[in-house]
Amino acid sequence: MHGPDGIARQDPPALGEPILRWSSRTNTLAGIEAALAQVWTSTSLTTTGADGAPERRVAARTSVLNLVVIARQPELGEHAGSVIRMLTGRHPSRTIIVSSADPDGPPWLDARVQAECVLPRADAPETCAEFIDLVAGGETGRHVAAIVAPLLIHDLPVTLWWPGDPPLASAPALDLLGMADRLVVDGAHWSGDGLDRLRALATIVNDHDLARGGLAVSDFAMLRQSRWREAIASSFDRPELRPFLADIRSITVRYAKGPGAGAADTNVIKPLYHVAWLASRLGMEISESLAGTPGGPEGVAGPAPDGGRRGTLLAGRRRVAIALVPVASTMPPGTTLAVQIDARRLRESLSVAVTAEAEAVIVRTAVNGRDLPTRRFMAPRRTEVELLAETIESVGRDPVAVAALLMASALAGPS
Amino acid sequence: MRELRLGHADKRRAAPRADGNPLREGLRLERVPDPHVMVLFGATGDLSHRKVIPALAQLWRSNLLPQDWMLVAVGRRPYDDATFRAEIAASLAERSRTPLEPETARLFLERIVYHQGDFGDDAAFDTLTARLDEMDRAHGTNGNRLFYLATQSSAFPLIVAQLGRTGLDHEVHGGGWRRIVIEKPFGRDLDSAKRLNREVGKVFRESQVYRIDHYLGKETVRNLMVFRFGNGIFEPLWNRRYVDHVQITMAESIGVEERGAFYEETGATRDVIQNHLLQLLTLVAMEPPATFEADALRDEKVKVLRAIPEFAPADVARNVVRGQYGPGWVAAEPVRGYRDEDKVDPLSETETFLAARFQIDDWRWSGVPFYLRAGKRLPKRATEIAIQFRDVPHRLFRDAAVDPEPNLLAIRIQPDEGILLRFGSKVPGLGLDIRTVTMDFTYGSAFAVDSPDAYETLLLDAMLGDASLFTRADEVEAAWSIATPIVGSWVDAPAPDFPNYAAGTWGPEAAETLIERDGRRWRRI
Numbered sequence: 001m002h003g004p005d006g007i008a009r010q011d012p013p014a015l016g017e018p019i020l021r022w023s024s025r026t027n028t029l030a031g032i033e034a035a036l037a038q039v040w041t042s043t044s045l046t047t048t049g050a051d052g053a054p055e056r057r058v059a060a061r062t063s064v065l066n067l068v069v070i071a072r073q074p075e076l077g078e079h080a081g082s083v084i085r086m087l088t089g090r091h092p093s094r095t096i097i098v099s100s101a102d103p104d105g106p107p108w109l110d111a112r113v114q115a116e117c118v119l120p121r122a123d124a125p126e127t128c129a130e131f132i133d134l135v136a137g138g139e140t141g142r143h144v145a146a147i148v149a150p151l152l153i154h155d156l157p158v159t160l161w162w163p164g165d166p167p168l169a170s171a172p173a174l175d176l177l178g179m180a181d182r183l184v185v186d187g188a189h190w191s192g193d194g195l196d197r198l199r200a201l202a203t204i205v206n207d208h209d210l211a212r213g214g215l216a217v218s219d220f221a222m223l224r225q226s227r228w229r230e231a232i233a234s235s236f237d238r239p240e241l242r243p244f245l246a247d248i249r250s251i252t253v254r255y256a257k258g259p260g261a262g263a264a265d266t267n268v269i270k271p272l273y274h275v276a277w278l279a280s281r282l283g284m285e286i287s288e289s290l291a292g293t294p295g296g297p298e299g300v301a302g303p304a305p306d307g308g309r310r311g312t313l314l315a316g317r318r319r320v321a322i323a324l325v326p327v328a329s330t331m332p333p334g335t336t337l338a339v340q341i342d343a344r345r346l347r348e349s350l351s352v353a354v355t356a357e358a359e360a361v362i363v364r365t366a367v368n369g370r371d372l373p374t375r376r377f378m379a380p381r382r383t384e385v386e387l388l389a390e391t392i393e394s395v396g397r398d399p400v401a402v403a404a405l406l407m408a409s410a411l412a413g414p415s
Numbered sequence: 416m417r418e419l420r421l422g423h424a425d426k427r428r429a430a431p432r433a434d435g436n437p438l439r440e441g442l443r444l445e446r447v448p449d450p451h452v453m454v455l456f457g458a459t460g461d462l463s464h465r466k467v468i469p470a471l472a473q474l475w476r477s478n479l480l481p482q483d484w485m486l487v488a489v490g491r492r493p494y495d496d497a498t499f500r501a502e503i504a505a506s507l508a509e510r511s512r513t514p515l516e517p518e519t520a521r522l523f524l525e526r527i528v529y530h531q532g533d534f535g536d537d538a539a540f541d542t543l544t545a546r547l548d549e550m551d552r553a554h555g556t557n558g559n560r561l562f563y564l565a566t567q568s569s570a571f572p573l574i575v576a577q578l579g580r581t582g583l584d585h586e587v588h589g590g591g592w593r594r595i596v597i598e599k600p601f602g603r604d605l606d607s608a609k610r611l612n613r614e615v616g617k618v619f620r621e622s623q624v625y626r627i628d629h630y631l632g633k634e635t636v637r638n639l640m641v642f643r644f645g646n647g648i649f650e651p652l653w654n655r656r657y658v659d660h661v662q663i664t665m666a667e668s669i670g671v672e673e674r675g676a677f678y679e680e681t682g683a684t685r686d687v688i689q690n691h692l693l694q695l696l697t698l699v700a701m702e703p704p705a706t707f708e709a710d711a712l713r714d715e716k717v718k719v720l721r722a723i724p725e726f727a728p729a730d731v732a733r734n735v736v737r738g739q740y741g742p743g744w745v746a747a748e749p750v751r752g753y754r755d756e757d758k759v760d761p762l763s764e765t766e767t768f769l770a771a772r773f774q775i776d777d778w779r780w781s782g783v784p785f786y787l788r789a790g791k792r793l794p795k796r797a798t799e800i801a802i803q804f805r806d807v808p809h810r811l812f813r814d815a816a817v818d819p820e821p822n823l824l825a826i827r828i829q830p831d832e833g834i835l836l837r838f839g840s841k842v843p844g845l846g847l848d849i850r851t852v853t854m855d856f857t858y859g860s861a862f863a864v865d866s867p868d869a870y871e872t873l874l875l876d877a878m879l880g881d882a883s884l885f886t887r888a889d890e891v892e893a894a895w896s897i898a899t900p901i902v903g904s905w906v907d908a909p910a911p912d913f914p915n916y917a918a919g920t921w922g923p924e925a926a927e928t929l930i931e932r933d934g935r936r937w938r939r940i
Contacts, residue, residue: 230447233438237449242436281437360482373555377447378478400441 015119018088021128022115027108029150032132035113036151039130065392066158068148069097070176074135076163081133086385088118091392092129094153099134100141107138109147145175157181159392165191168200177204177215184391187221187269188334194267195412202409205402218391220384221269222277222401225336227379228354229277231361232339234375235352241367244343244350245282250321251275252340257307257326258333267334268309269408271324274339276408279313281400284320287312291413311411322411448878450483451559451591452550454543456534456574457566458488458499462598464506466629467565470870472507475523476515479875483554486527487546491534499529512868534570540577547583551591558591561878568600572614579618586623596625596877599690600681601886604902605895612888625877625885630691632869632876632884635832639698639800642826642834649824650703652804654779659821661785662801662938663695666793668745670918671767675758682765682902683737687789689898693720694886695828696785699800700775709882713890720893722777731904736925738768739910740792743918750792750918764910767791770926771901772933786930788937792918797940798828812849819849825938832866833857 022039026032067084071077077099084095102108111134117126136147152158160180167173177183183204190197201217208215236242255271272290279286290309313320327337336356343350351366359380365372439446453471457463474480488499504524507515515523530546532539551558562578564571575595578584586593597615602608615624630636643650652658665687671678678686697716704711726734741752754761768790775785804822812819819839827833835855842848876884886894915923921937930937 226442229438230442233436233442234447236436236438239435245437278438281440373450373483373557375450375555376482378482380478398441 102137107140182216194269247345256329256331256335277404280403280407284313289413459490562595605899629869632872634866665789737766738923739913741914
C-alpha cells in the first residue's frame with residue numbers, strides 16, 4: 001500500500017461543496033481495506049478553526065448505501081464518479097467504481113481510496129463518504145464480484161450502476177447481480193435498437209423473484225420520461241374523459257431517427273416504454289408484438305422498410321393498434337417526439353396529442369374534434385445526477401416500472 | 416431555470432393519489448394541480464408577504480404550479496397590478512427560501528393580478544366574480560378556485576358570506592372545484608370556534624374546507640408518522656407498558672417582537688398550545704390509521720383529543736402552570752420584560768409560558784402523563800418530543816457506581832431536526848461502570864438537502880385536494896374543548912405573581928414543581 005498522498009487539506013470547506021479529506025493508493029484488496037479502516041481514525045482529519053488552531057469538524061462516516069459502478073472503460077468510470085460526487089452531501093455512500101483494462105495482460109489491481117466531505121451547514125459537522133476507484137487488469141478484471149464483495153458495508157443496500165452496454169446475460173454479471181438490491185441502467189444508451197438488452201433485463205427481473213427480495217431495476221430511459229407520463233395521465237384526471245381509457249383504439253409514438261441511421265440502428269427503448277407503460281397500466285394484452293408485424297418484411301421479424309414497428313394490443317376484446325414511427329429530426333436519435341392516443345366511445349371521439357417543445361411537454365386534447373384548453377408541463381431535461389438521486393431515493397421494487405419493463409420486453413417480441 | 420421536483424418516498428403519499436385514474440398509479444413526480452385561480456384575501460398583509468407568496472414562488476420555481484395558474488391578490492389598499500407586483504418582487508428578493516432567477520421571478524409575477532376591495536363591499540365581490548369568469552375563459556382554469564384567507568380572523572365570516580352570496584363556493588359537475596383555506600386562529604375559544612364552523616358550514620361543505628396549522632406541514636412533524644408507522648421496532652414499545660411519560664416542549668428565545676397587541680389577545684395557550692402542541696400530542700399518541708387518507712388520519716387524532724379529560728377549575732390549578740417573563744438576559748443580551756414590550760398593557764396578565772400535565776384516558780396511554788410546555792424568552796429555541804421509557808424492572812448492576820438512566824427517545828422538531836436514542840453502555844475497563852450514551856441521527860448529515868417550507872407542502876396539498884395535513888371542524892372543536900377550560904379558569908383568577916420568570920430561564924419555579932411532584936423532571940434541552 002502506498003502511503004496517503006493527500007491527507008486532509010487544512011482549508012475550511014466551502015458550504016455544500018465536496019472537499020477531499022483523504023486520498024491514498026494501493027494495489028491489493030487488503031490495502032484497500034486497511035486504508036478504509038485508517039481513514040476514519042486518522043487524527044489528521046482536521047481543519048483550521050477560527051482562531052487558527054486545528055479543529056476536528058469531520059463527522060463519523062455517514063453511509064446510506066453501497067454504490068457499485070461497473071464501468072467497462074475507465075472513461076465511463078470517471079464520468080460516473082463525477083456524477084456520484086455531486087451527491088456526496090445528499091446521499092453519502094461507499095462508492096466502488098470498478099473499471100477493466102488490458103484484458104489480455106497479466107492480472108493486476110490499482111485502487112485509489114478517497115474520502116470526500118461536505119459541510120451541509122455552517123454550524124454542522126461535515127458529512128463524509130468514501131470513494132474507491134479501482135482498475136482491474138487481466139484475469140483479475142474478469143472476477144469483479146470477488147473484488148466487490150469484501151468491500152461492501154454490511155447491512156446497507158447495494159445499488160449497482162452499470163452505465164454503457166452491460167453484458168447482462170453473462171456469468172460475471174449474474175454474480176454481481178446476486179449481491180445487488182438494485183440495478184441501474186440507461187436503456188437509451190444501449191447500442192443498436194437496444195431490444196436485446198431489454199429482453200435480457202426482463203429475464204433478470206423475472207429470475208429475481210420476490211421470494212429472494214426481488215432485484216429492483218431502475219432505467220434512466222424510463223425515469224427521464226416521467227413528465228411525459230404525468231402529462232398523459234393529466235388528460236384523464238378529468239372525470240368526464242376517464243371512460244375513454246377503456247376505449248382506446250390506437251397509440252402511436254413518433255421518435256427521432258438519426259440522419260442517415262437505419263431503423264435497426266436507432267435505439268427505440270424510450271418510445272417503446274411509452275406504449276408499454278400505457279398497456280400495462282390499462283391491463284392490455286399483446287395480440288401481435290412489434291417484432292412480427294404486418295408492416296415487417298415478409299416472414300422476418302423486425303421493422304418495416306420505413307423503420308416503423310407496428311403491433312396490436314387487446315383491451316378486453318377490443319383491438320388497439322400500436323405503432324412506433326421514426327421521423328427525421330434534429331433531436332438525438334431515439335428521442336420521443338410525440339405520443340398520440342385516439343379513443344372512440346359510443347359516438348364520441350377523443351384525441352390526446354402529447355408533444356415536446358423546448359423544456360415543456362404540451363398536451364392537446366380534443367373531444368369530438370373540439371379542442372379543450374392546451375396544458376403545458378415544464379419538463380427540463382434531467383441530469384444524470386438528478387436521475388441517480390431519484391433512483392437512490394426509491395425503496396424496493398417499483399411495481400409500475402417492473403410491469404412496464406416486462407410489457408416492453410414482451411412487445412419487443414423474440415430476438 | 417425552473418426545476419423539477421420529485422415526490423419523496425417519505426411523503427404522506429408515496430405517489431400522487433390515483434383518484435380513479437389508473438395512469439396515476441406509481442407516478443413518482445409530484446402531481447401538478449389542475450389549472451386554477453387562487454384568490455388570496457389579505458394579500459398585502461404580513462403573512463402573505465412572509466409565508467404564502469414566497470411559498471407559491473417556490474412551487475412555481477419547482478414547476479409544481481400549473482402553467483395556467485393565476486393568483487388574484489385581494490386587498491384594501493389602492494394598488495394596481497404593477498404596484499403590487501413591485502412590492503411582491505421586493506418581498507421575494509428578501510424572503511425567498513431559494514433565490515429566484517430573474518426570468519423565473521418575472522414569469523411568476525406575471526401570473527399575479529391585484530383586486531382592490533373592502534370585504535364588506537358587495538360590488539368588490541361582484542367584480543371579483545366577473546373577473547374570475549373572465550380568467551376561466553382566458554386561461555382554461557375551468558372554474559377551479561382556491562380561496563385563501565390570510566386576513567385577521569375577524570374578517571373570516573364576512574368573506575365566507577360574500578363568497579356564498581356570489582355563488583363562488585358552488586361546485587358543479589364539470590364546472591371545477593372550489594376550496595377554501597383558513598388560517599389560524601380558528602376561534603379564540605370553543606364557542607367562537609363552533610360559531611365560525613357554523614358560518615363556514617353555511618357556505619362550504621366540510622370537504623371543501625382546509626384549516627391550516629403550518630406545524631403539520633413541517634418535514635419533521637410529517638416524519639413523525641413515518642417514524643412511528645414505517646418502523647417495526649418502535650410501535651411495540653409505544654404504550655403504557657414501556658413508556659413512563661412524554662414531554663413536549665416548544666421553547667422560543669424571542670419575545671413578542673412587533674406582535675404585542677396580537678399576543679395580548681392571545682397568550683401562549685391560544686397561540687401554540689391549542690394548536691401546535693396538541694397536534695404534536697395527537698401524532699405521538701394516536702392509533703395507527705387504517706389508511707393514509709385524510710379522514711382516517713383525522714379520525715384517529717380526534718379520538719386522542721376526546722380521550723383527554725376536560726379540566727375543572729381545580730384540575731387547572733393542579734395541572735397547569737402559567738407564567739409571564741420579566742426582564743432578563745437571553746443570548747448574552749439584556750432583554751425587557753413582557754409588560755415593557757410595545758403595545759402591551761403594563762399590568763398585563765397574559766401568559767407567555769404554559770406548562771401542563773395531560774392524561775389520555777385510553778387503553779394505550781392510561782396512567783402515562785403527557786407534559787407540555789411552551790414559552791417565550793426561554794434560554795433557547797427548541798421544539799422537541801421526548802418519549803421517556805420506564806426504568807429496567809430489576810437492578811442487575813448493583814456494583815456499578817451509577818445506575819443506568821432509563822432509555823429516552825427524543826424527536827427534535829427544530830432546530831437540528833433529528834432523532835436521539837439514549838441508552839446505557841459499559842465504560843471500557845476492568846470495572847463495571849455504566850455511562851449513558853446516545854445514538855444521534857440528524858437530518859442534516861443523512862439528507863443534506865433543503866426541506867420544503869411547511870407552507871409549500873400545505874399549499875400544494877390544498878391545490879391537489881389532499882386534506883390529510885389540515886384540521887377538521889371536529890378536531891378544532893375537540894382541541895378547544897381542552898384549552899377553553901384552562902383559559903376560562905383564569906378569567907376570574909388574577910395572576911398576582913406575574914412576571915414570575917426572568918427572561919432567559921426555563922419558566923417559573925412552579926413548572927418545575929408540577930413535574931417534580933410526580934417524581935420526574937423536565938428534560939434539559
